[in-house]
Amino acid sequence: MDSKKLLIITYYWPPAGGPGVQRWLKFVKYLPDFGVQPIVYIPENPTYPIVDENLLQEVSNQAIILKQKIFEPYQLASFLSKNKTRKMNSGIIPNQKKQSFLDKVLLWIRGNLFIPDARFFWVKPSVSYLEKYIVENNIETIVTSGPPHSLHLIGLELRQKLNVKWVADFRDPWTTIGYHKSLRLSDFAAQKHKDLESKVLNTADSIIVTSKTTKAEFESLTTKPVAVITNGFDVEKAEKQPLDSKFSLAHIGSFLSARNPKLLWESLTELLDEIPDFKSHLEIKLIGAVSQEVLDTIAASGLDLYLNNLGYVSHDEAVSHQRKSQVLLLIEIDSEETRSIIPGKLFEYMVSNRPILAIGPQGSDFAEIVTDTNTGVFFDYSEKVKLKKLILDFYNQYLEGKLESHGVGLQKYSRKNLTGQLVQLLNL
Numbered sequence: 349m350d351s352k353k354l355l356i357i358t359y360y361w362p363p364a365g366g367p368g369v370q371r372w373l374k375f376v377k378y379l380p381d382f383g384v385q386p387i388v389y390i391p392e393n394p395t396y397p398i399v400d401e402n403l404l405q406e407v408s409n410q411a412i413i414l415k416q417k418i419f420e421p422y423q424l425a426s427f428l429s430k431n432k433t434r435k436m437n438s439g440i441i442p443n444q445k446k447q448s449f450l451d452k453v454l455l456w457i458r459g460n461l462f463i464p465d466a467r468f469f470w471v472k473p474s475v476s477y478l479e480k481y482i483v484e485n486n487i488e489t490i491v492t493s494g495p496p497h498s499l500h501l502i503g504l505e506l507r508q509k510l511n512v513k514w515v516a517d518f519r520d521p522w523t524t525i526g527y528h529k530s531l532r533l534s535d536f537a538a539q540k541h542k543d544l545e546s547k548v549l550n551t552a553d554s555i556i557v558t559s560k561t562t563k564a565e566f567e568s569l570t571t572k573p574v575a576v577i578t579n580g581f582d583v584e585k586a587e588k589q590p591l592d593s594k595f596s597l598a599h600i601g602s603f604l605s606a607r608n609p610k611l612l613w614e615s616l617t618e619l620l621d622e623i624p625d626f627k628s629h630l631e632i633k634l635i636g637a638v639s640q641e642v643l644d645t646i647a648a649s650g651l652d653l654y655l656n657n658l659g660y661v662s663h664d665e666a667v668s669h670q671r672k673s674q675v676l677l678l679i680e681i682d683s684e685e686t687r688s689i690i691p692g693k694l695f696e697y698m699v700s701n702r703p704i705l706a707i708g709p710q711g712s713d714f715a716e717i718v719t720d721t722n723t724g725v726f727f728d729y730s731e732k733v734k735l736k737k738l739i740l741d742f743y744n745q746y747l748e749g750k751l752e753s754h755g756v757g758l759q760k761y762s763r764k765n766l767t768g769q770l771v772q773l774l775n776l
Contacts, residue, residue: 351385352776355482357474357502358493359467361390362407365400365663367579367601367692371519372493373406374582378767380410384776387411387487389478391418391470398637402662416477418470421462460537464522464544468498475505482510489513489774491556497522500548507551515774516552519579521562524685545569556773559713561688577769578717580761581695589672594631595746596656597705598673600666601693603634605641606681609707611729613649615736619743620650626743630654635661635669670700674746675739678718680708682729690714695761698723703742703753707735723755 356376360368376386386408392415407413462468482490490512492503500516507514522545523538533541549555549570556577557563566574597616619626632646633656646652661669670676676697680686687709694714697704704724708715715726727735745751759765 351380351383353385353387353485353487353489354379354774354776355387355389355478355487355490356493357389357478357490357499359391359394359496359499360396360493361388362403363399363401364394364396365398365403365660368495368519369400369403370663370692371517371579373403374580374763375767375770376411377406377408377582378764379771380408381764382768382771382776384771385410385412387414387485389414389416389474391416391467393417395420398660400662402664414477414481416470416473418467420469421457421466455532460532460534463537463540464501465496465498467496468501471498471501471505474502475509478502478506479509482506482512487512489515489776491515491517491774493517493519494522495520495525497544497548500552501544504548504551507553513553513774514551515554515556516548517556518562518566519558521557521565521685521688522548524565524688554773556770559688559690561713565688575773577766577773578690578761579692579695580763580766581699581758582763587668589668592631592633592672592674594674595626595629595743596631596633596673597675597677598633598635598669599677599679600635600670600697601691602636603638603642603679604681605639606683607679608639608642608645609679609729610645611727611732611735612677612679612707613645613651615732615739616651616654617649618736619739623740623743627654629743629746631656633669633673634658635666667696667700670696670702673702674751675742676700676702676704676724678704678706678708678714678724680712680714682709684709687711688713690717694718698755698758698761701753701755703751705735705738705742721755721757723753723758 356372358372376388379386388411490503490506492499494500503514503516506512523541546569549566552572555566555572555574557566557574558578560576563574563576632651632654635658637660638657646655678691678694680689690713698721704718706718706724706726710728718724718726725738742751
């Protein structure tokens with residue numbers, strides 16, 4: 349029996365690094381196990397803010413990869429300021445009060461001239477190429493993955509031109525995502541985003557999201573079926589790691605300005621004053637892109653003496669750090685818009701056997717997962733006293749050699765299990 353074909357339209361693909369690439373890289377890995385032939389359409393010459401060549405080894409040899417050239421304005425904007433453009437491209441937007449004139453210009457251009465995003469130049473050539481490919485290869489089902497949400501416009505046009513089933517997969521929300529307010533949108537641009545979002549949500553045959561809050565949000569905008577398939581963890585080939593000798597608190601991933609958890613820095617500063625031996629044990633380990641504002645706050649708190657800022661590392665190395673750090677930090681922006689965000693690294697954190705210290709807005713979707721799986725403790729931004737007490741509890745367990753995590757019910761978040769849900773949802 350021939351495999352059923354699934355055409356996946358995505359921007360992020362190895363050698364892209366960062367969290368955006370993992371979701372469909374892993375779905376594609378396991379789709380053949382369910383009798384599905386994955387066909388992946390990607391840009392030939394993308395501008396990835398983060399590159400991880402090691403991920404190329406994880407691409408399934410059963411996947412068919414299609415590539416077409418893309419024009420991206422980031423390639424031109426980098427002539428103005430390569431560093432600023434790269435940071436903005438990776439989601440690190442300076443605090444509004446600290447934005448330079450060039451920051452403001454680049455943000456205004458990004459928000460008002462490139463709608464829905466700077467990859468929209470890829471829509472027309474992609475539709476032209478894929479329309480022919482779909483007909484010639486009898487493709488019946490396509491999936492678009494966003495952000496960038498311009499890829500959903502490729503699905504929109506193909507759905508309107510062909511008798512093909514289209515599923516729009518939203519790794520993040522569209523108009524309610526945290527950074528949307530930072531883009532200096534005109535009223536016209538803001539409305540254009542909403543109109544495109546509505547058109548996508550009401551034309552797709554079905555929609556997949558990663559959290560129940562986004563599901564509820566989208567269900568208020570469309571009558572089309574909306575399903576939740578979270579991100580997950582894969583079976584990583586990481587060797588068992590000896591734990592850090594220091595009391596290491598590790599944050600892995602982008603540390604944006606708006607995520608700056610002052611209650612955490614204040615708690616650590618107070619513990620340094622109150623407990624003499626804490627000074628000789630503490631290590632703050634940051635892995636990934638970190639905003640200057642976060643680094644400035646750490647320095648102003650007198651914590652830079654304990655900082656180990658490792659920058660971006662390969663995914664394999666990040667997994668290694670997850671397993672040897674004493675405590676894993678999971679921090680989300682304190683706003684209504686970010687309640688729906690479930691950071692992809694949460695699921696890898698959960699199988700690391702290290703306790704998670706999570707901070708986010710009240711009612712966060714990821715708080716429920718952390719609590720239900722017994723993998724850590726969640727605090728909102730008003731709970732500094734409780735947070736400080738937990739750090740002290742963790743520290744005492746560390747001194748006794750008893751600091752660990754015992755997760756429960758984790759298997760439902762395995763990538764293979766989630767791929768099975770996807771295949772069932774797509775009716776393949």
